[in-house]
Amino acid sequence: MLELKNLHAEVEGEGIEILKGVNLKVNKGEIHAIMGPNGSGKSTLAKVIAGHPEYEVTGGDIIYKGESILEMDPDERAHAGVFLAFQYPVEVPGVTNTTLLRESYNTIAASRGREELDPLEFDDYIREKLDLVEMNPDFLERSVNTGFSGGEKKRNEIFQMAVLQPTLSLLDETDSGLDIDALRIVSEGINKLHGEEDAVVLITHYQRLLNYIVPDYVHVMLGGRIVKSGGKELAFELEEKGYDWLESLAKVNGEAK
Amino acid sequence: MSETKALESMIGEEYKYGFTTDVEYEDFPKGINEDVVRLISEKKNEPEWMTEFRLKAYRAWTEMEEPSWFNATYEKPKFDTLQFYSAPKNKPKLNSLDEVDPNIRETYEKLGIPLDEQKMLAGVAVDAVFDSVSIFTTFKEKLAEAGVIFCSISEAVQDYPELVKKYMGSVVPVRDNFYAALNSAVFSDGSFCYVPKDTICPMELSTYFRINNMNSGQFERTLIIAEENSHVSYLEGCTAPMFDEHQLHAAVVELVALDNAEIKYSTIQNWYSGDEEGRGGIYNFVTKRGACRGKNSKISWTQLETGSAVTLKYPSVILQGDNSVGEFFSVAVTNKRQQADTGTKMIHIGKNTKSTIISKGISAGRSDNSYRGQVKISKKADNARNYSQCDSMLIGQTCGAHTFPYIESANPTGKIEHEATTSRVGEDQIFYLQQRGISEDDAISLIVNGFCKEVLKELPMEFAVEANKLLGIKLEGSVG
Numbered sequence: 001m002l003e004l005k006n007l008h009a010e011v012e013g014e015g016i017e018i019l020k021g022v023n024l025k026v027n028k029g030e031i032h033a034i035m036g037p038n039g040s041g042k043s044t045l046a047k048v049i050a051g052h053p054e055y056e057v058t059g060g061d062i063i064y065k066g067e068s069i070l071e072m073d074p075d076e077r078a079h080a081g082v083f084l085a086f087q088y089p090v091e092v093p094g095v096t097n098t099t100l101l102r103e104s105y106n107t108i109a110a111s112r113g114r115e116e117l118d119p120l121e122f123d124d125y126i127r128e129k130l131d132l133v134e135m136n137p138d139f140l141e142r143s144v145n146t147g148f149s150g151g152e153k154k155r156n157e158i159f160q161m162a163v164l165q166p167t168l169s170l171l172d173e174t175d176s177g178l179d180i181d182a183l184r185i186v187s188e189g190i191n192k193l194h195g196e197e198d199a200v201v202l203i204t205h206y207q208r209l210l211n212y213i214v215p216d217y218v219h220v221m222l223g224g225r226i227v228k229s230g231g232k233e234l235a236f237e238l239e240e241k242g243y244d245w246l247e248s249l250a251k252v253n254g255e256a257k
Numbered sequence: 258m259s260e261t262k263a264l265e266s267m268i269g270e271e272y273k274y275g276f277t278t279d280v281e282y283e284d285f286p287k288g289i290n291e292d293v294v295r296l297i298s299e300k301k302n303e304p305e306w307m308t309e310f311r312l313k314a315y316r317a318w319t320e321m322e323e324p325s326w327f328n329a330t331y332e333k334p335k336f337d338t339l340q341f342y343s344a345p346k347n348k349p350k351l352n353s354l355d356e357v358d359p360n361i362r363e364t365y366e367k368l369g370i371p372l373d374e375q376k377m378l379a380g381v382a383v384d385a386v387f388d389s390v391s392i393f394t395t396f397k398e399k400l401a402e403a404g405v406i407f408c409s410i411s412e413a414v415q416d417y418p419e420l421v422k423k424y425m426g427s428v429v430p431v432r433d434n435f436y437a438a439l440n441s442a443v444f445s446d447g448s449f450c451y452v453p454k455d456t457i458c459p460m461e462l463s464t465y466f467r468i469n470n471m472n473s474g475q476f477e478r479t480l481i482i483a484e485e486n487s488h489v490s491y492l493e494g495c496t497a498p499m500f501d502e503h504q505l506h507a508a509v510v511e512l513v514a515l516d517n518a519e520i521k522y523s524t525i526q527n528w529y530s531g532d533e534e535g536r537g538g539i540y541n542f543v544t545k546r547g548a549c550r551g552k553n554s555k556i557s558w559t560q561l562e563t564g565s566a567v568t569l570k571y572p573s574v575i576l577q578g579d580n581s582v583g584e585f586f587s588v589a590v591t592n593k594r595q596q597a598d599t600g601t602k603m604i605h606i607g608k609n610t611k612s613t614i615i616s617k618g619i620s621a622g623r624s625d626n627s628y629r630g631q632v633k634i635s636k637k638a639d640n641a642r643n644y645s646q647c648d649s650m651l652i653g654q655t656c657g658a659h660t661f662p663y664i665e666s667a668n669p670t671g672k673i674e675h676e677a678t679t680s681r682v683g684e685d686q687i688f689y690l691q692q693r694g695i696s697e698d699d700a701i702s703l704i705v706n707g708f709c710k711e712v713l714k715e716l717p718m719e720f721a722v723e724a725n726k727l728l729g730i731k732l733e734g735s736v737g
Binding site: 091093095100 | 684686688689691693696699703707708710
């Protein structure tokens, strides 16, 4: 599904390298968790995969469904099934959730040669999806993320994921800012959406999300690289020992090169 | 032709109205003096009072200076080489559509404004003004049944002289300003509408302005009178061919609302705006003003300004009648090298008068977009209220947005609220929508439409959808 090969990226025009050679392989049907302290490059990694123009890929490659997507615009990547649940969802005043989602859904459908839905059909379709994240139908007619609480914004991201049915979901700190009930709802939603044909990459600081969504693999990022990978038990180990433990490890690795 | 199709072609994709029509024009001298003014009046076979009105205005104009207080720079029009009157040859008065010059008819077809009533939008009557002359007015008979007069101003001068005499210049006096004085001297045609007492106009009225002749200015004059308990909704649309030279458009619009009357005036202005380097495009210097003369009367201006190289325009309301209401809803979009200085004036004179101003300015490219608004509450205007909201949106790093509010209150019971915001369409906002599969241009269009929503919903429904599209097209490729 996704393969990152020695991926290097820097902030466009500023020459500050943030990703310093990331290698990662995600197969369909899998859930991967990427953990790491602030500033380790986790969020950047998600944005680079989605094609954020703020970052420039300076080396390596992103292979998605067998092809390099480096030359694709963010919307083309979305058409191909890449979805990013934002850490900080953006407000779009005056544009309702329904308007945005119908436009998204139909654009993506058209790009895949699927049939577009008219407003009434679409309304039926999204109302089904609302239940998944236990959202009130009022949400549909509110402006995208405008005046939403932090938790509502995050829930809205998962709602969008449910509507758009991506094949690769990158969830950037979807758990932060959620209270315990919302965390449960969101996690259950993600679990229901995930199946044999898609893959999920969770980016998180905390192990607590992984109590709800059990990853197949856990990776630890430090200083722009994945320094350690393992099974779900790695998350527990991290929780116990903290990132310091790995920092010394990373140092040793770095010096060894 | 379906409604949507007609509207689509009216507003257009890119600027597809840049074509010219091959028409034979009457000969007319260039430049301006009293003889030229007299000649215009003579050509139109006007009564003496009308000629005098023009001459008075001309004399006032010669004593006035071209204004320069606004936030725009441009090369002044050359009045001595400008042609002040331009009329297609051989068509003094038309009794049926068959008599319209086929080339002109074709032009309107191309613009999506067929003059054949069978093909018209349902429920919209059109007065088509080509260069300086009203070519044809549709649905006249149907309107006449309701008692509504809708015709060209030239016809009104001939057929309804008392009404014209009474109201023309009563809202915008000939000395009002430089361009209003010029218009009063040389105006060639325009639309006239009279809605009698207790009448709700049965259809939307619209005037479609087209400048064709390269060397001529367009000076049209619109006068709308709504008698007691009447209601009328009026829409104007504008396009022009693309020339490298600037063309001058200096219109005057006067609205009069008597007791309990309501006038809703909407504009979709899409004059040619010039190229990337600022060559060519229309100078749009118009004076639009409405007088709420009667008690409980209401005048509402809605404008979508997307075209012209330079726009100076302040549709205003004089709130004379007690409890009268003035509204101004505006979206002004500037791109490339366009300059727009636009806003409104709300002059509160009557008691319990109320005004609302919602202005949305969007600047892209290397354009400059200014809101200039005046709210004045005079001494006798007890309990007057105004609410103003002026929002600016910037797209890219090379454009400018400015807000110039002027507030004067001479009555302590007056209540004025003013809110202003400026935002920039950010990379993050666009990326967010792109990540949801929406292309960059569509993302901008969506963001801008959201920003303007409060104003766009004020447009007559028939035109709202297309207004959305026009915004998107106007801003295509404005980022990156």
